[in-house]
Amino acid sequence: MRHPTDGTLRRLLDEPAGVAEADREHVAGCPACLSGLAAAQEDAAVASAALSVQSASVQSAKVESVSVQSVSVESLSVESDVDVDAGWRRLSRALAEEGRAAPGSSASPARRWRAVLRSPVVAVVGVVVLLAGAGAAAAVDWLQIFRTEQIAPVTAPRADLVKLPDLSAFGKLEVTGQVDVRQVADAAAAEKASGLSVPRVAELPRGVTGEPTYHVGARASAVFTFSAEKAARTAAAAGQTAPPPPPGLDGSQFQLVAGPGLAAVWSANRPFPALIVARAIAPTAYSSGVPFDTARDYLLSLRVLPEDVASQLRGFSGEAMTLPLFTATEQSTSTTADVGGVPATVLTPRDGTMAAVVWVSDGVVTAVAGSLSADEALSVARGLRWNR
C-alpha cells in the first residue's frame, strides 16, 4: 500500500482515532513512515515549546521540556488564569463609549484621537494623506503637501478594513500633540479657545431640546518616519516582495496636523447625544521632502492593501486634496449631497439609528451628527449660521 501523507502522520500524533486503521497499521510496520512520524513529533514538540514561550507571560510557568501531549492541558491553564469579569466590564465600557461617540466629530473624548491613530483604518488614511501629496517636492524643512479641501468615502467590506495594516507597519509614528478635549463654559469661551466661529443652528430638529454644552480640542499632531525595512517586512508578512523603495523615501518624515476644533453637543435627557455640531481645522500634512506621487505609488505597489481599497485610493490624487473617509459597507451607506454649494458626504448606518453629514470648506471640516434621519441632519447642516 502507498504511504500515508505527512498530514496523516501528523494527525496520528494528536488524534490517532481520527486516522484510518489501515493507515495506523501500515505506519506501525513501515520504517519510512515511522521515521516520518518521529520527524513530525520533533517539529511538533519544537512548535509546542515555542508557542508556550509565547504564552508563558500569561500563565507564569516555565516551559522546559514541553511535550506535544501537554498542549491541551497547558492551554487550559492559560484559560483558567483569565479574569472574565474584568474583561466583561471592559467590553461593556467600550460598547457604551462607542455608543456615545459620533463619527466625524471632534466632540469625542481625547482617547478617541489616540484610538484613531492606532486603528488600522486610519493607518491608510494617514499614509495616503501623508504620501498622496501634491506634485514633486522641492522644499526644505516642512513643506505643506496636503490640505484637506474635501472628503470622499472609501468603502469596503468590514473584513477588508480590519485587515488594513496600521501606520506603524510602514515606519515610526510619534504623536507630538495629543488632542485634549475639554468642556468650556459657553459659546464665547469655545470661540476664544479654538479660534473658530461657533455655528448656530437655525432650527433644532424635533425632539432635540435644551441648550448645548460646548467642547474644544487643541491642535493635534503626529510625525511619521517612513522605514523601507518595516515596509518590506510588512509586505513579506503578507507574502509579497517589496520592490526597492524610490530614492529618498527611506527615513523621510511627514507631519500630520489637525485641529483645533470645537463642538456643540445637545444631549439633554438622552443616553446618546441627540445632536452634535462640530468644526475643526481640517487635517494637513507636511513633508521633509520626497517625491510624493512616487511614494504613494510605492505604498500601493507593496500589495498589502485589499485590492478594492487600493483601487479606490489610486483615485485620490494630491491635486484633488481629498481626504479619504473609510466606511465599512456592511455598516453604513454613504451618499453625497450639497451643503451651501459645497459637496458633503452623508453617512447613514444601516441600522438607521443616526446620521452624519461631513463637509470641508475653507480648510475647516464641519460635521453634523446625531440620532437623526439623514434628512434632518442635512436640514441642520444647511441651516447653520456662523457668528462673525
Next chain:
Amino acid sequence: MVVSGPPGQVTVRADLEQVFRSAYPRVVAVAARVLGSRDEAEDVAQEVFLTFGRSSIPAGEAVGWLSVAAAHTALNHLRSGRRRAWREEAADGGDGVSPDVADAVVTRDERRRVRAALARLPRRQAVALVLRHSGLSYAEVAAALDLSPGSVGTTVRRAESALREELNRHASSD
C-alpha cells in the same frame, strides 16, 4: 476622520455576554500564543469581541469564528510590532515570571524570535498552527478555516516544519 462603527444606539447581539463568558479565556489564550503578552492578548480579545458583538455570526459557529479572528488579529499585531518592547519589559518585570535577570533576557529574546518566525509563516499555516496548539480539535480547525479535516494535518505539519526552520535560521543569524 474615521467612521468605524455605527454610533448612536449600537446594536449589540443579545447573546454577547453569554458567549463572552464562555469563550473569552480561550480567545485570550489563542492571542497569547501568538503575542506572548497577556496585556496585548487581552487587547486583541476585546477587539475581537467588539466586532463579534455587532455581527450576526450564528451562535453555533461563535467559538470557531472568535478563535480564527483572535489568531488573525494577533498576527496583524505582530506585523506592526507596536509597543512590543514596552510590553515585554512590563511582562518580564511585573509579575515575577522569571526568577533572575538572565532568564528574563533569554525568555524575552525567545519570545521575540517566535514572534518574528510566526510573522513570516504563510497566514493560513500560522492560523492553523496557533489554533491547533490552543487545543482546538482537527474538526474544529477544519470548520473554522474551511479546510477538510484531512488537510488540517498537512497544513499544521507544514507550519511546524516552517516554524522550526525559521527559528533555526534566526538563531544562526543572531
